[in-house]
Amino acid sequence: MAKSPKISASHEPGGLIVHISGLLPSLSPAEQRVARLVVADPADAARRTITDLATAAETSEATVIRFCRSVGMDGYPQLRIRLAAEAARRIEPPDARVVGGDIPPGADLAQIIATIAFNDARAVEETAEQLDPAVCERVVDAIAGAGRIDVYGAGASGFVASDFQQKLHRIGRTAFYFPDVHTALTSAALLGRGDVAVGISHTGTTSDVIEVLEQARARGAATVALTNFPRSPITDVADFVLTTAARETTYRSGAMASRLAQLTVVDCLFVGVAARNRARAKKALEATAEAVQSHRVGGGRRRA
Amino acid sequence: MAKSPKISASHEPGGLIVHISGLLPSLSPAEQRVARLVVADPADAARRTITDLATAAETSEATVIRFCRSVGMDGYPQLRIRLAAEAARRIEPPDARVVGGDIPPGADLAQIIATIAFNDARAVEETAEQLDPAVCERVVDAIAGAGRIDVYGAGASGFVASDFQQKLHRIGRTAFYFPDVHTALTSAALLGRGDVAVGISHTGTTSDVIEVLEQARARGAATVALTNFPRSPITDVADFVLTTAARETTYRSGAMASRLAQLTVVDCLFVGVAARNRARAKKALEATAEAVQSHRVGGGRRRA
DNA sequence: CGCTTCGTGAAAGTAAGTTTCATCCGTGGC
């Protein structure tokens, strides 16, 4: 056929379905039957084979192909995947998520899971959004160039502190964490210029951590605070303040989302430090990974 | 071992991509090549014919078919359609974010932060999506009714294990965590019917954890595995399998996203258990909170 | 050292998609 060079929307910008229904009147009767099936249930049509769809439309495969060409597709397979994509897009995500909130007493486990995950994910995202890259940069600088790094934290924040310590250690930075205040204090007393002390406290009011950080600062170490509350006491003894953005309120959410937010910040710092010397960090990581290899079964591959 | 009726999610309710990346390690090398192509760009894979995809993966069509069956599809056309749907559903990530992946060498800190946060948040969300509430429910039941709960984990998963232990402890459940394998083994030997043992291992191949879990199971305790890989060895010794959905690949992302995903699951279980007896849990939490009150400055209030 | 098992691709076989072509039917000219 001599298709004239026509100027029109060949890209069908809106939905494919909309496009098809627009073309419907211009199609031949047999093609219209196909079109109607497709428009009525795109997902279903995507599942069918060409023969199947032709039968359903009471026509032949040839007509279905013609229909494909009529609506601007190369062939049936292309139509199929486009329909599948289209159908997937128009499904509304069933938002059973309980936003920002508390978990209602009668909640079943599925609701609990959805709520927790939603809040956790939000905390992570929002923390990243409000993190100041400039401050991070300076903290990374300090850690990357530090002689020694002490990480302090109590309770739930202690896990994060410990995690951070272990991470830094794995890339060859000299880092310490102390579960005990007294030990931490003695360690802080030994810090000096060029060293870094990181204090982690969700509330920013944990006196043990503040005290240790204060000590470290007095000795000349650079001090970093990681807290959810930018004006909490811990910020008074910190040269650099990094904040998380968990907005949990009730006891039930506990320190859950905040802990994830803290870990996210820790991860960012870690990667930042590692990026300062990729080669060395990579080597160190590989060495540590290899070290635990003998404690793994199956050599990495798992049974089929 | 005589595989006893194990409770785990056989369906793939969350994303198909997530499902595939979880199965990745249990696939044969040639199938893995196919899987990686599919995960890397589902939309592109959906566009390809089976021969095309096979060529791209440097394998034969037969292997692609085998891959389809391995991930639970009927055949290639079905996979194609599902991939197209999947690709359409996901919101295209803002280009600064490097999806699922590695951080480019030249990245500045802002990019690093965005990338990490994005992947972390995704891991949390996707983990929640694919968690099977029914399995969770049974685990919660077991824990809520347990005489004693042991939580095992090594390395990075050890932090998570420790966190879980502490959480359960705070709501009055008798829970233990052992940083040392030998201590853990002796503890496991003392478990019995009505007790619960939880083993956490991202890869599912940590022999220490598997060994301890096996011991616990032999003594009659209910065993729970938390891993990213549904067919890893640890699942052989677990009555209940819970999976995370972190799809990190490279060393750099390390165990970062997976750890957040694990914590999310732990949080869900924790809240689930706490919800079984709200009054008691609340009272216990308040008591523990009060206990550390004297270690806070400003009486918990923060200055304006 | 043979045995099995598993992963693999070549090739055969089947199904799906595409093209070709003859037919049908309505239309309009002679």
Add this chain to the structure above:
DNA sequence: GCCACGGATGAAACTTACTTTCACGAAGCG
């Protein structure tokens, strides 16, 4: 009334895509 003519249509031939079968080779096991 008869005969082109042209578009719509489906049967059938054809091509491509998908699936199965099978044999080979490598890795693990007794």
